[in-house]
Amino acid sequence: MNGSIQEHKEIINLLGGGKKLTERLKLLSNETINEKTVYSWVRQGIPDKWKVAVSRCLLEDSIDIRNYKNLLPPGLHIDNLFSANNSVKIFSSSKVLKTDESNLQNIIDKDQLLKLYEMMIKIRRFEEKVGQLYSMGLIGGFCHLYIGQEGVISGIEMLADNNDCFITGYRCHAHMVTRGEPMVNIFSELLGNFSGSSKGKGGSMHMFRKENNFFGGHGIVGAQVPIGTGIAFANKYKNKKSVTFTFFGDGAVNQGQVYEAFNMAALWQLPIIYIIENNQYGMGTSVERASAMNELFRRGESFGIKGYEVDGMDPLSIYGNLQNICSKIREKPEPILIEAKTYRYRGHSMSDPGKYRTREEVQETRENRDPIERIRALLLSKKYITEDKVKDLDKRIREEVAEAAELAREKNLPDNEDLYRDVYKELDS
Ligand SMILES: Cc1ncc(C[n+]2csc(CCOP(=O)(O)OP(=O)(O)O)c2C)c(N)n1
Numbered sequence: 356m357n358g359s360i361q362e363h364k365e366i367i368n369l370l371g372g373g374k375k376l377t378e379r380l381k382l383l384s385n386e387t388i389n390e391k392t393v394y395s396w397v398r399q400g401i402p403d404k405w406k407v408a409v410s411r412c413l414l415e416d417s418i419d420i421r422n423y424k425n426l427l428p429p430g431l432h433i434d435n436l437f438s439a440n441n442s443v444k445i446f447s448s449s450k451v452l453k454t455d456e457s458n459l460q461n462i463i464d465k466d467q468l469l470k471l472y473e474m475m476i477k478i479r480r481f482e483e484k485v486g487q488l489y490s491m492g493l494i495g496g497f498c499h500l501y502i503g504q505e506g507v508i509s510g511i512e513m514l515a516d517n518n519d520c521f522i523t524g525y526r527c528h529a530h531m532v533t534r535g536e537p538m539v540n541i542f543s544e545l546l547g548n549f550s551g552s553s554k555g556k557g558g559s560m561h562m563f564r565k566e567n568n569f570f571g572g573h574g575i576v577g578a579q580v581p582i583g584t585g586i587a588f589a590n591k592y593k594n595k596k597s598v599t600f601t602f603f604g605d606g607a608v609n610q611g612q613v614y615e616a617f618n619m620a621a622l623w624q625l626p627i628i629y630i631i632e633n634n635q636y637g638m639g640t641s642v643e644r645a646s647a648m649n650e651l652f653r654r655g656e657s658f659g660i661k662g663y664e665v666d667g668m669d670p671l672s673i674y675g676n677l678q679n680i681c682s683k684i685r686e687k688p689e690p691i692l693i694e695a696k697t698y699r700y701r702g703h704s705m706s707d708p709g710k711y712r713t714r715e716e717v718q719e720t721r722e723n724r725d726p727i728e729r730i731r732a733l734l735l736s737k738k739y740i741t742e743d744k745v746k747d748l749d750k751r752i753r754e755e756v757a758e759a760a761e762l763a764r765e766k767n768l769p770d771n772e773d774l775y776r777d778v779y780k781e782l783d784s
């Protein structure tokens with residue numbers, strides 16, 4: 356009798372023998388199962404179909420199922436059934452995270468805070484310039500600006516290291532900037548030039564920076580979620596310590612493929628942080644109108660994925676709350692879901708009449724929740740920077756952005772033959 360069958364025989368005995376176990380399984384599953392079948396498991400082992408139900412019986416009897424290595428079906432890890440404090444996990448402990456800012460402000464030093472501020476200003480000035488170039492008719496196709504959401508990517512970047520991987524949807528210019536792509540290459544891409552990040556063939560929605568593990572830039576709503584999950588799988592498979600940050604919107608969260616990906620990430624305990632950038636609207640439909648259940652951070656619960664809501668307009672809250680979660684994932688991979696509550700100030704894309712919300716709503720958020728203003732006020736109150744220095748910094752960044760945009764205006768469109776290159780990977784012969 357092999358080890359696994361021996362173990363199953365022991366379990367059946369512990370649970371009161373075949374007759375008793377049959378009754379319990381009938382109650383648990385509502386399925387017809389007869390005693391003879393359960394007795395046959397003593398010789399043949401418990402089939403995969405019934406293993407989870409049998410585990411449940413052991414848990415109900417307070418028997419430590421971790422003693423039985425061969426009980427769970429393939430793919431389902433015993434640790435998945437327990438939370439950190441060793442209690443049995445039925446629903447994950449999703450919650451809304453608040454930050455004790457006064458404490459955090461002491462952890463973060465002046466240089467980090469200045470770096471964070473500069474990152475957000477750079478994104479905003481970059482996006483404003485894109486808006487101008489678009490209005491001048493220099494950029495074609497779809498174009499989605501990130502203005503208002505700067506705190507999300509900037510807070511996450513504070514946690515990330517160079518080996519971490521990033522992937523997002525079409526609202527991707529900011530991610531390119533923070534991942535270190537020179538601005539001139541991003542502008543060039545937007546203008547369709549061969550010198551652009553995707554050789555002028557991807558445009559606003561399809562940009563990549565392979566050197567810093569930025570995997571795009573995807574136009575199909577939600578498509579980046581399974582791709583990000585695949586990247587996380589590859590990293591785990593190759594024993595890399597990197598975390599994959601996978602960003603998507605409140606609209607994308609209702610896509611079926613998101614849940615197929617969640618299932619695999621939880622089953623295989625992949626090192627991935629899913630970040631829903633909940634900017635309150637899809638193209639023009641509010642979360643309330645589009646989602647039957649709008650506590651989006653709970654959307655992974657049925658897979659055992661812990662979810663947390665954070666204030667996406669506060670990069671320090673993101674950094675402070677996720678720092679430990681992120682380091683734990685590096686040591687012991689598991690998927691986590693973050694809902695960052697944020698807001699976009701501009702239209703969904705450049706052609707958005709904006710009839711679905713009031714000007715007052717936008718104005719109110721800008722005045723009271725703006726991530727850049729928040730950090731500026733903090734820098735000033737801590738006397739890390741003076742009003743004059745704030746102006747100088749802004750001027751310097753405006754100039755850098757203007758210069759990059761100007762350089763990108765020199766036309767170098769791809770040749771016609773280039774349109775057919777890079778469509779499929781060239782196989783090495
Ligand atoms: C599969 C698919 N369906 C529809 C669209 C059209 N579309 C583009 S963006 C968008 C809204 C997505 O909203 P959300 O996920 O909240 O992201 P946000 O634009 O707010 O960043 C839709 C429906 C698409 N690109 N792909």
Ligand SMILES: [Mg+2]
Pocket residue numbers: 604605606632633634635636637
């Ligand atoms: Mg949205």
